[in-house]
Amino acid sequence: xxxxARRAVWLAGGLLLLALPLLVESxxxxxxxxxxxxxxxxxxxxxxxxxxTGIVSFGHALFFGLGAYAAGIVMQRIEASLGALLLAxxxxxxxxxxxxxxxxALTLRLKSHFxxxxxxxxSGLFLVVAEKWRSLTMGNDGFAFSVPEWLRGREAMYWLxxxxxxxxxALLRRIVASPxxxxxxxxxxxxxxxxxxxxxxxxxxxxxxxxxxxxAGWSGAFHALALRFVNTxxxxxxxxxxxxxxxxxxxxxxxxxxxxxxxxxxxxxHGLADLANTHWIFERWIIFFGLVYxxxxxxFPQGIVGTVQRWGRAxxxxxxxxxxxxxxxxxxxxxxxxxxxxxxx
Amino acid sequence: xxxxFHLTLNGLATGMLLxxxxxxxxxxxxxxxxxxxxxGALFSWGAYVGTWVYLTTGSFFLGLLGALVAGVLLGWVVExxxxxxxxxxxxxxxxxxxxALLVLSEFIKxxxxxxxxxxxxxxxxxxxxxxxxxxxxxxxxxLILVGLxxxxxxxxxxxxxxxxxxxxxxxxxxxxxxxxxxxxxxxFLFVFVxxxxxxxxxxxxxxxxxxxxxxxxxxxxALYAFLVVVIGGMGSVTGSVLAALLVGLVGAYMxxxxxxxxxxxxxxxxxxxxxxxPVGLFGARG
Numbered sequence: 001x002x003x004x005a006r007r008a009v010w011l012a013g014g015l016l017l018l019a020l021p022l023l024v025e026s027x028x029x030x031x032x033x034x035x036x037x038x039x040x041x042x043x044x045x046x047x048x049x050x051x052x053t054g055i056v057s058f059g060h061a062l063f064f065g066l067g068a069y070a071a072g073i074v075m076q077r078i079e080a081s082l083g084a085l086l087l088a089x090x091x092x093x094x095x096x097x098x099x100x101x102x103x104x105a106l107t108l109r110l111k112s113h114f115x116x117x118x119x120x121x122x123s124g125l126f127l128v129v130a131e132k133w134r135s136l137t138m139g140n141d142g143f144a145f146s147v148p149e150w151l152r153g154r155e156a157m158y159w160l161x162x163x164x165x166x167x168x169x170a171l172l173r174r175i176v177a178s179p180x181x182x183x184x185x186x187x188x189x190x191x192x193x194x195x196x197x198x199x200x201x202x203x204x205x206x207x208x209x210x211x212x213x214x215x216a217g218w219s220g221a222f223h224a225l226a227l228r229f230v231n232t233x234x235x236x237x238x239x240x241x242x243x244x245x246x247x248x249x250x251x252x253x254x255x256x257x258x259x260x261x262x263x264x265x266x267x268x269x270h271g272l273a274d275l276a277n278t279h280w281i282f283e284r285w286i287i288f289f290g291l292v293y294x295x296x297x298x299x300f301p302q303g304i305v306g307t308v309q310r311w312g313r314a315x316x317x318x319x320x321x322x323x324x325x326x327x328x329x330x331x332x333x334x335x336x337x338x339x340x341x342x343x344x345x
Numbered sequence: 346x347x348x349x350f351h352l353t354l355n356g357l358a359t360g361m362l363l364x365x366x367x368x369x370x371x372x373x374x375x376x377x378x379x380x381x382x383x384x385g386a387l388f389s390w391g392a393y394v395g396t397w398v399y400l401t402t403g404s405f406f407l408g409l410l411g412a413l414v415a416g417v418l419l420g421w422v423v424e425x426x427x428x429x430x431x432x433x434x435x436x437x438x439x440x441x442x443x444x445a446l447l448v449l450s451e452f453i454k455x456x457x458x459x460x461x462x463x464x465x466x467x468x469x470x471x472x473x474x475x476x477x478x479x480x481x482x483x484x485x486x487x488l489i490l491v492g493l494x495x496x497x498x499x500x501x502x503x504x505x506x507x508x509x510x511x512x513x514x515x516x517x518x519x520x521x522x523x524x525x526x527x528x529x530x531x532x533f534l535f536v537f538v539x540x541x542x543x544x545x546x547x548x549x550x551x552x553x554x555x556x557x558x559x560x561x562x563x564x565x566x567a568l569y570a571f572l573v574v575v576i577g578g579m580g581s582v583t584g585s586v587l588a589a590l591l592v593g594l595v596g597a598y599m600x601x602x603x604x605x606x607x608x609x610x611x612x613x614x615x616x617x618x619x620x621x622x623p624v625g626l627f628g629a630r631g
Contacts, residue, residue, distance in 0.1 A: 056439050058382075106616060110623050113380045116439055117571045118619070124568045125612050132605045237564065241447065248440070284455055290448035297441045298430055 021155040030154045036266045037161040038223045041168045043246035043258030045215035051252035053208040054188030059119030061239035063213045067092040067220030072230035076145035092217040100213030104206035127235040142231020157226050251303030350479045352597045358485035360593025361492025365547030367573040367585045369540020375516040375580020382442040385567025386449035387541045388548040392558040395549025396464045405467040412549035413542050420541025453560040466553035496586050516580045572615045578625025
């Protein structure tokens with residue numbers, strides 16, 4: 001009964017989102033929702049690292065930007081066709097896989113701090129390269145490009161992004177529910193123990209990093225396609241920060257959390273940008289996000305979805321005979337990664 | 346030859362500034378196992394407070410003093426209200442200092458506005474000497490001397506005092522130090538505040554060196570400081586001064602030869618160190 005009710009809610013929500021372009025006239029709302037869908041995918045890819053594997057990256061914008069530039073450059077240099085679009089997605093996947101593999105293979109063997117620092121520095125490097133390599137990227141000015149005819153309408157882009165979000169959600173759900181995903185959670189909970197059980201922990205971490213990188217690259221590619229424009233801002237620290245905020249506020253270690261987080265943060269961006277006209281303090285919106293972020297890490301490390309799930313579980317347990325509680329969800333930020341449990345000599 | 350000397354002096358001066366920023370990071374990491382991202386914001390705060398005091402009072406040294414005071418106060422606030430509550434909580438302690446970095450950097454724009462501020466060295470430190478045909482910019486020499494002073498001061502503090510003994514022991518094994526009855530929490534606070542003050546001092550010294558200051562410079566230079574910490578080895582003061590000079594010199598030479606590749610070469614240096622000696626060139630342990 002509960003299961004079928006939940007399914008009905010999902011179905012109704014999905015149909016509503018599908019039909020939305022036919023009901024809503026406002027193009028700016030469609031664009032905002034498109035952004036939410038694409039950032040939701042980006043945040044989910046980050047959550048595979050942070051929430052499921054317990055790896056902290058401070059340079060996720062790196063992959064987002066690579067994907068965005070791959071799409072922009074292919075569309076601009078070759079032609080705006082379906083074939084070029086597919087080529088852009090393949091190119092984005094190859095680039096992101098290569099970079100994430102190199103970074104992961106190099107630093108994931110070490111303590112978690114090294115990966116965080118290395119990704120931060122590397123995304124800074126990519127930002128500088130994108131600014132300096134003007135013949136390819138046009139630097140900070142960026143460049144506009146055209147997209148295939150059938151993708152020009154806001155509605156088409158909306159449906160494509162929604163489909164992309166649904167596909168990536170299904171894919172990531174399969175991944176985290178698979179034996180592979182279970183090992184990732186085991187690594188998050190206790191890396192030394194997972195290694196002692198005989199898992200090649202390093203391989204799992206690198207693969208998790210590659211999957212997250214490729215998916216983030218695609219979300220960047222679609223982001224560029226939606227705007228039909230790309231500049232160096234796709235590599236900026238703000239983009240990395242978005243991933244962190246969306247994942248942590250929404251709920252690390254769940255897939256719905258980052259989607260909800262993406263919606264909240266994008267809406268907040270939108271709302272605060274409007275408020276900036278009323279009072280200058282709203283121009284400094286990073287302060288608000290930073291404070292929310294600090295408070296979330298300190299007091300709600302499980303995020304919105306994780307906290308709600310815990311309440312729900314506590315309530316359903318009260319009236320029922322005791323049953324095993326899955327302890328995995330949403331604990332990533334809270335507990336894992338005590339540096340003393342993993343030595344690197 | 347002249348260009349070479351010029352670049353070397355410039356690189357050493359930059360390296361000394363990086364050392365001031367990196368030494369706090371490396372000590373905080375060595376002792377508390379915390380990667381303190383907010384350190385970069387302390388650098389910006391030092392630059393702004395130092396410049397503000399310098400421009401209002403006209404005294405450069407009062408400016409440096411002001412920056413030190415600001416560093417001590419902000420360091421205390423960050424340690425007490427941001428870092429301490431998440432001590433030992435795994436990922437949270439890596440994540441939270443990034444939030445502090447953003448809030449503190451953005452707050453600079455609230456206080457002093459989002460625009461760049463330009464600043465010149467005081468009269469007695471501006472200009473240059475000509476010694477045997479080579480030009481020595483006074484302010485750069487001054488930076489190198491201050492950096493050396495701080496380095497030897499820290500060395501003396503760590504090697505010759507009881508507090509330094511506790512800090513060094515804490516880097517080796519903090520549980521044991523605590524078991525011996527030392528209030529390690531207070532030592533953490535001291536090291537955190539000291540590191541923050543040095544970062545702020547670095548920022549204040551940086552301002553007349555670059556000529557302009559802006560809120561985002563903290564994040565930019567923190568990247569270099571991280572390179573220094575990784576190359577030098579976490580927890581090692583000698584490592585961080587040598588690595589800082591190395592990174593500064595490489596940056597200066599590359600900026601002259603191939604400006605586009607300056608950061609890339611330093612990144613490569615870090616990648617090589619990570620690959621072959623992850624504890625850093627002078628780190629005793631990881």
